[in-house]
Every structure is written in structure tokens, then in C-alpha cells.
Amino acid sequence: MSANQPVLEIRNLKKYFEGNTDIVDMLMRREPSQIQAVDGVSMTLEENESVAVIGESGCGKSTLLRTLIGLHDISDGDIVYKGTPVSEFDKADWKEYRRNVQVIFQDPFNSLNPKMTVRESLAEPLNIHGIGDKEERVREVLEQVELQPAEQYLDRKPENLSGGEKQRVAIGRALVLDPEVILADEPVSMLDVSTQAAVLTKMKDLINDFDVSMIYISHDLSTVSYIAETVKVMYLGRFVESARTKELLEDPKHPYTEALVSAIPVPDPTYDRERTEMSGAPRDPIDIGEGCRFRDRCPEVIPPDDIDIDQGAYREIMSFREFLEREEVDLDRIQTIVEVDERSALVDAIQREYFDHELTGKNESTLRSALTSLADGNEEIAIERLSDRFESVCETTPPEVETEPEWHVACHHHTENDRTAVASGGGTNATDGGSDATESVAHAEHQ
Numbered sequence: 001m002s003a004n005q006p007v008l009e010i011r012n013l014k015k016y017f018e019g020n021t022d023i024v025d026m027l028m029r030r031e032p033s034q035i036q037a038v039d040g041v042s043m044t045l046e047e048n049e050s051v052a053v054i055g056e057s058g059c060g061k062s063t064l065l066r067t068l069i070g071l072h073d074i075s076d077g078d079i080v081y082k083g084t085p086v087s088e089f090d091k092a093d094w095k096e097y098r099r100n101v102q103v104i105f106q107d108p109f110n111s112l113n114p115k116m117t118v119r120e121s122l123a124e125p126l127n128i129h130g131i132g133d134k135e136e137r138v139r140e141v142l143e144q145v146e147l148q149p150a151e152q153y154l155d156r157k158p159e160n161l162s163g164g165e166k167q168r169v170a171i172g173r174a175l176v177l178d179p180e181v182i183l184a185d186e187p188v189s190m191l192d193v194s195t196q197a198a199v200l201t202k203m204k205d206l207i208n209d210f211d212v213s214m215i216y217i218s219h220d221l222s223t224v225s226y227i228a229e230t231v232k233v234m235y236l237g238r239f240v241e242s243a244r245t246k247e248l249l250e251d252p253k254h255p256y257t258e259a260l261v262s263a264i265p266v267p268d269p270t271y272d273r274e275r276t277e278m279s280g281a282p283r284d285p286i287d288i289g290e291g292c293r294f295r296d297r298c299p300e301v302i303p304p305d306d307i308d309i310d311q312g313a314y315r316e317i318m319s320f321r322e323f324l325e326r327e328e329v330d331l332d333r334i335q336t337i338v339e340v341d342e343r344s345a346l347v348d349a350i351q352r353e354y355f356d357h358e359l360t361g362k363n364e365s366t367l368r369s370a371l372t373s374l375a376d377g378n379e380e381i382a383i384e385r386l387s388d389r390f391e392s393v394c395e396t397t398p399p400e401v402e403t404e405p406e407w408h409v410a411c412h413h414h415t416e417n418d419r420t421a422v423a424s425g426g427g428t429n430a431t432d433g434g435s436d437a438t439e440s441v442a443h444a445e446h447q
């Protein structure tokens, strides 16, 4: 490995799964849908660097990790380990890779073999790789993860260890081969809060002491400052923001990151932090279409330039259009609650059902005319009317990624112009130098 070569490079990595195909799809000879679990992720991991990948359940974190360790085939892109793409690996390369890239899984209760003692669990990787002096190394590792004196632990089975102790053994098992990279998948999420901090701090010390690099995967942004210098925020298979941990927590740019940061519990009960509300849950990563993937939950979605509308009203119109497009507006049900059999009564009822915010002028007349088309059974025309007036750049255009050496965000609120303005106005970008500076512009995803 040359001096400046990253340990691990992930280049525009994609992992798609085939979605379910039903009998109608088969008869119509439709192509199976694709689940875009990881969709063009790039990053580098430098020697002794620790990077967190954060996102909600279903955003593709585990798929990314499982692809990194070869448990899933790569759909596209590549993983490069110390300069060699895994696509060019032979059997011996894979063996070396698996020795040097170790995983700590989420669940300490299942990741250890219940029949093995601590000694056997820690010695097993050494046996597999034919490494001698096992007893000495096992004791050394127990000391490193602070399970001492070793005699007290060596002959215990997992059932006789606490959750925190089990996870320390799991960390020891990952360290015993002296790896270069640790991939940690929610390593403390099953532990109680008081144990979490201790285990994470220990992991961080070990990374520093043993020159290990780490990708730390978690849904919990509140734990990253213990462990990672850099955070990448993942949403529906893509990174939407990346920055040094401190900057990201203090000055998140992407509305999704803002929402995650604002949800971190604050220990001081007198401090009233503003919450960024995020509606609903992420959609399935199937046929996600153009535009920003966060658009259907974003509290700051951008209306067309020429219309004047408040965010709440605009959000309602966007959501309604989504319902229409997904054929989820049940007119028959609404019809049953309309007392007068008149079209205008049905239009009023639909509006009451889906809209709380008042609209005025052209916004109101466009909505009414769309709802009238809908009441007449012309769903397509209703969608067209609403799209013509209200379609957002967030729906039609993938956000370009704005990249600073240490910070990037994929959001239409941060276009080139905005960034220039921020830079000249002395904004608070994360540009204070550091290990992330070597990341290429390419890592900034094709969102």
C-alpha cells in the first residue's frame, strides 16, 4: 500500500435486489422490480480513520456492510482494498481480506456461539488462520477489551456474561487477528445506555492504539461523537450528507440530517431545542424515480419559483399528488360521507379530508379544478393539473452534490449559487482540514 492510499475505497457501489413478482407481472412479462438497497455509494476509509454511516432502518446500512464483506454480490461499482479491486480478487486475496476486515455485529447475544467458552470463541479465528501462540494472544486481547483478570472470563460461556461483557468478547474476537479494518454494525444498540458509552469509548481507544480503521454503522446519531471523526448520512441507499462529526452535529445542512440532529435527546431539561419535524417513514427503495429521495418527507421542499405558498399547504398538495399517483385516494369511501349528491359537495369533502391549510388565488383555483376532475373520475387530469402548477424541482431533478473538501450535501437548497453566497458571507462550512480531505468529488453520490 502506498503512503497515501486509503485502506478501503468504495466506488459508486450499487446493490440491487430483485423485488417480488406476482402472477400478473409474470403474465404481462413485466421485468421484476428492483430494490435499490444501495444505489451509488462512494467513500474512502483512510488508515486509522473512523467513519460513521448513519440512517434510519431500511436505508441500506446493513446491505452496504454485507456487500463490503462479500456476503452480497455487487450489482455495480467496486470495492478497492489497498489498491486492489475486490472484483479482481482470487481465493488467497479473499482470505487475506477476510482476515484484515473484521465485523462486529449488532447482537452480542447471537454473535457468540453459546456452546463455546470465551477462550474458544477468541481462539477460533486464530485456528482458522493457522496462527500459533493462541493462549497468549487470547489473554492479551481480553486485557485489551478490559475483561480482566483473564482467568475470570476464559472458561465462561456467553450465558454467564452480561450484554456489555458479551459485546467486549465480540470486539475481542474482531481484534484478535490484528485487523486493519473493523466494520461495526450497530455494535451497542442492544446494550443499555450506560454500557453503550463505555463500550464505544473502549472501541475508540482500541482504534487509536492499534491503528485500526473503522466503518461504524448505526441508526443513532447520538452515539457517533464517541467514535467517528466523519459522519455520512444515508437515506434510501444514498449518502445525502457527509461532514466532520462536530460540524455535522453543530450545523447540519440537509433537512434529513437536521431532523436527525434535532431528535437527539438533550440532557438539559431547560434547553428547548427546535425540532425539525419529519413526516412518515421512508418509502420502499423500489422505482424511486427522479429527484430527491427525501422529497416526500422533507419539511423544506421547494415550490416552483413563480408561486407563493406556505410550506404546510405545499406539503399537503405534494402528499395528495403522491396519494393520487399511488391510487390511494378512496373516492367511494369519501362519497359515503357526502350528504348531498352534488359534485361540489364531493369536491368539498375531498378537500376537507386531505387539506387543513387555506389556499388562495391561483393556488386555490388550481386545486379546486383538479379536485373537480377527480370527482368526475378523471384522475389523470387531476394529477396533470396539480403537476403543471405545483411540481417541485425536488421531484424532477436529482440534487447536484455540492462538495467541499470536508463536507458535502445533496440538496437543492445547497446549489452552487447558495454555496458561493455562503462562502462569501462567511458561512459555517466544515473546512478546517483533516482526514476526509482526500475524498474525491466522486464520493458525493449521483443523487
Ligand SMILES: Nc1ncnc2c1ncn2[C@@H]1O[C@H](COP(=O)(O)OP(=O)(O)OP(=O)(O)O)[C@@H](O)[C@H]1O
Residues within 6 Å of the ligand: 017, 018, 035, 036, 037, 055, 056, 057, 058, 059, 060, 061, 062, 063, 064, 219, 284, 285
Ligand atoms: N436479501 C434481500 N432481498 C430483498 N430485499 C432486501 C434484502 N436485504 C435487504 N433488502 C431491502 O433493502 C433495503 C435496505 O435494507 P437494509 O437491511 O440494508 O437496511 P438497514 O438500514 O440496515 O435497516 P435495519 O437497520 O433495519 O437493518 C430494505 O428495503 C430491505 O427490505
